[in-house]
Amino acid sequence: MSFKTELWNNALEYLEDELSDFVFKEYFETSITPLAYENDTFFLQVPDEGNKILLEGQYAVLVENALKYYTQRYIKVKFVVASSNDMVYSENEAIDEIAAAEPKPSVEYNVYNTSYIQFNPKYTFDSFVVGPNNRFAHAASLAVADAPAKKYNPLFIYGGVGLGKTHLMHAIAQHILRKDPTKKVVLLSSEQFLNEFLDAIQNKTNVQFRNKYRNADVLLIDDIQFIAGKNETQNEFFHTFNALQGSNKQIILTSDKPPKEIPHLEDRLRSRFSLGLICDISMPDFETRLAILRKKAKEENYQVSNEILNYIAENIESNIRELEGLLLKVMALNEFYNKPLTLDLVKKQLKDIIDISDKKISMDLITKVVCDYYNISKADILSKRRTKNIAFPRQISMYLSRELTDSSLPAIGDYYGGRDHSTVIHGYDKIKEELKTNGTLEEEIKKITLEIKNSK
């Protein structure tokens, strides 16, 4: 189907809902022919001057709204009467010539790729630095981008804040479109999905909403965890998911947690999300952080010494967005002083701008994060109670207090309910021992640690 036909058919679905049966049938359904789409103008052929006057006077804006609904951009509508002066050529010549001149479907002309304009052109595979923390997710993303719906479906990528999930999503979408611009690629956040769904209910445009998502070739939804607990949206997404899977279309999802740990997610979604490949992105090590900084500095043509890059990479451990933010600040300083920066100056100035990780992790913070994670109260963890659901998180808190703070054993014991330092050693050793064999615990502790570092 040509682009203009696809665009018009979509617009008709919208218009059918908006117009009375009579007007729709009489003036739109069969009497308008999409002629051509050029320079953001859609030429629609109408049978006679009377129709043209009526349509221009009363319905042009509505038609433009219908087009905007599908393309998310303003497209001007021009009604032309067959074999009138509106057409520079005779009807057949015009159609033939315009059709010949009509560009082959390209990314910009693909009605589904409205979000293309919003794809971040900087988020590509080329600009993504691969390290031990993201190697698997990167390889899986590349495999999916090269051959959508052939290997891992759905592809589920999870990881902490600012670690590159959205970057990979955009890279996949843009890679697919570059290879095949006719692919219907839809990329959005789960919040946008939810909002559009609510709008569709309110405006009675459910059919258009469904068509848009259930007819996509590739659907990428960022931060899918936000639909958890929203029953209607989960239900809608469940059917979207099934429709796409049933017709062998690619689905890619990101989240901050693996499916089994997303609270309030319906079981039927949880099990579907786990059908394909689940991969995580964890915290980057020092070398990866430094490589990312170097790449960003090069991309932006920043002149910044290795010493300063090292300093930034050493101090920001858990969030690449923050790493970039700091680099930006250094560059702002550079401009301000208008001379090469020294490490001492950067250290001094950055302390004033943001309190980089010199800020200490406190036992209070550790306790808060552990309590939130295990859903117990601070009073419980500091109490003398020894039931397993409290004693175990307490031991984890002690373990983390020893690992992440400078506090002495007696100080830790004191803090956790006036316990003896030997109790702290016992708790610490127990967790350390268990970590050697218990992968789930290792994951939990990694997550808690990340949260603590992010909350500093």
Ligand SMILES: Nc1ncnc2c1ncn2[C@@H]1O[C@H](COP(=O)(O)OP(=O)(O)OP(=O)(O)O)[C@@H](O)[C@H]1O
């Ligand atoms: N491996 C990497 N190579 C280069 N840049 C990266 C890498 N990982 C992350 N980034 C950059 O870090 C920033 C944050 O990444 P992104 O927005 O993808 O994080 P996210 O995991 O989606 O976070 P959130 O959960 O907050 O949405 C982006 O500018 C991205 O380009």
